[in-house]
Amino acid sequence: MATILQGMVAGSLSKMGKAERALNASEWSGSCECVKTEYPGSDLSILDLMPHGVSKGKALENLARRLGVDRKETMAIGDNWNDVDMLEGPGKA
Numbered sequence: 001m002a003t004i005l006q007g008m009v010a011g012s013l014s015k016m017g018k019a020e021r022a023l024n025a026s027e028w029s030g031s032c033e034c035v036k037t038e039y040p041g042s043d044l045s046i047l048d049l050m051p052h053g054v055s056k057g058k059a060l061e062n063l064a065r066r067l068g069v070d071r072k073e074t075m076a077i078g079d080n081w082n083d084v085d086m087l088e089g090p091g092k093a
Helices: 013-025 056-067 081-088
Strands: 007-011 032-039 044-051
Touching: 007 013, 013 032, 013 044, 032 081, 056 081
Parallel strands: none
Antiparallel strands: 007 044, 032 044
């Protein structure tokens, strides 16, 4: 089984913009997905880095299956772009 790693970096909008461009230009660009959340009023940007296909939504789906819980009986709470697939999935057949 492969080891799944997740990384997160945070900083100013300009620094994280540079970091995202550097990632996209690097040899790692095809190895991971980068989900960006920005808070312009606070000059804060967060980059979540995960292998392709790894997400909170997939984790919730796998956990529900492992516990024998129907998807219609799951619920998720989140407030960021890295939560979107998790929030779209619960309660759907």
